[in-house]
Amino acid sequence: MKKILLFVLMVVISCSTVFAQKITYGNDRNASLEVVNDLDENIVLFLGAVNKRNFLGGVRAGNSRLISIRSKVQGDGGIVLVRAVKESVFKKRKYSTSDDDIVFAKMVVVDKNKSGLDASFRISSSLGGDHAIRIENNTQFVLELRLDNVDGPVFATFRPNERARTITMKQAQRGYTIFPTYVYYDQDKKQISSISTKNLLGGQLVSPRPKDSPQGVPMIKFEAPGSAQLPVHSVSYVTLINQSGRAVIMVNGNLEPPSQNGLITLNNGESGTYEFSLNPQNANSMTMRGLMLDAGVGQQGHLQVPPFEMKRGYDYTIEYYNDGGGLVAKVIELGQRGFDYDKNMQLLNENN
Numbered sequence: 001m002k003k004i005l006l007f008v009l010m011v012v013i014s015c016s017t018v019f020a021q022k023i024t025y026g027n028d029r030n031a032s033l034e035v036v037n038d039l040d041e042n043i044v045l046f047l048g049a050v051n052k053r054n055f056l057g058g059v060r061a062g063n064s065r066l067i068s069i070r071s072k073v074q075g076d077g078g079i080v081l082v083r084a085v086k087e088s089v090f091k092k093r094k095y096s097t098s099d100d101d102i103v104f105a106k107m108v109v110v111d112k113n114k115s116g117l118d119a120s121f122r123i124s125s126s127l128g129g130d131h132a133i134r135i136e137n138n139t140q141f142v143l144e145l146r147l148d149n150v151d152g153p154v155f156a157t158f159r160p161n162e163r164a165r166t167i168t169m170k171q172a173q174r175g176y177t178i179f180p181t182y183v184y185y186d187q188d189k190k191q192i193s194s195i196s197t198k199n200l201l202g203g204q205l206v207s208p209r210p211k212d213s214p215q216g217v218p219m220i221k222f223e224a225p226g227s228a229q230l231p232v233h234s235v236s237y238v239t240l241i242n243q244s245g246r247a248v249i250m251v252n253g254n255l256e257p258p259s260q261n262g263l264i265t266l267n268n269g270e271s272g273t274y275e276f277s278l279n280p281q282n283a284n285s286m287t288m289r290g291l292m293l294d295a296g297v298g299q300q301g302h303l304q305v306p307p308f309e310m311k312r313g314y315d316y317t318i319e320y321y322n323d324g325g326g327l328v329a330k331v332i333e334l335g336q337r338g339f340d341y342d343k344n345m346q347l348l349n350e351n352n
Helices: 002-020 087-096
Strands: 033-037 043-047 055-059 064-067 077-086 102-111 119-123 127-138 142-147 154-158 162-169 176-186 191-197 204-206 219-223 231-233 236-243 248-252 271-276 285-288 291-294 302-304 308-311 314-322 327-336
Touching: 033 055, 033 077, 043 087, 055 064, 077 087, 102 119, 102 127, 102 154, 102 176, 127 142, 127 154, 154 162, 191 271, 236 248, 236 308, 248 271, 291 314, 302 327, 308 314, 308 327
Parallel strands: 033 119, 127 219, 236 314
Antiparallel strands: 033 064, 043 055, 043 077, 077 102, 127 162, 142 154, 142 176, 176 191, 176 204, 191 231, 236 271, 248 291, 285 308, 291 302, 314 327
């Protein structure tokens, strides 16, 4: 009898384990997050800390997925780190994964009072290789490492005061140029600011080394801005307000920059804030030319934004609307943006 009970107990435990490890890949209804996985391996996602409560399912290699996240965020919403772990690692270690097993993380702003997508992001194919660097964030900000430009794609994110974490990357003969950016979220204004220090505005070259190198991998520590290096805005902020009656895409030269939440297309009635770096990086202002609004209906849907003087750390709006005689893009300078950089940010879903 004891043997039978033991067998039944083992079966129950085994079934429970399988159920706990079930990974879904299909799109969710009422999705508010889009994730594009450019890695050559499947990943699993967590909305906050890596635990069962925050488990979001998976995204297959080379695919994208739409995920519903608003109901999984504590309180009324705010900022949360979405973390990705390789599926192969998760199946082996389950919820005992370490911070070094996190192949990617991205800060997302969740707004429970809106519909549609809150955010979209892409996991770079440069990640997840057999080389690595180690990063330590000794600041009160969320730290983003952006690739190739201060307004470039994010390939790594660190929570405030996060101790050294390994970022696995593919080998690159000339290394990678990263732009460390401190991200501050103002909960009251629902506003993201990208902050740097003057010595970091030009970027930093890093060269990953093999993970098992006897000499170890490069270690970079980022310290809180102080009196010697006062924080400065690393970009200018342009908010597009779409009241044109149609969807629209912001175009800068031959690029389609995403908004701060990663979206490319704005539907009628939506707005999005875009970050633009100055050229050269340490300049305080420049004339912004070449911005265009593309409604995707041939030349009639292409509208050139009037050139304007763009200053570092300033806010601008572009009102895009139909005045009865045609489409209009009106640029308004709102002034210099401030931030309370001594105020700590509260990341949601971080408790285990």
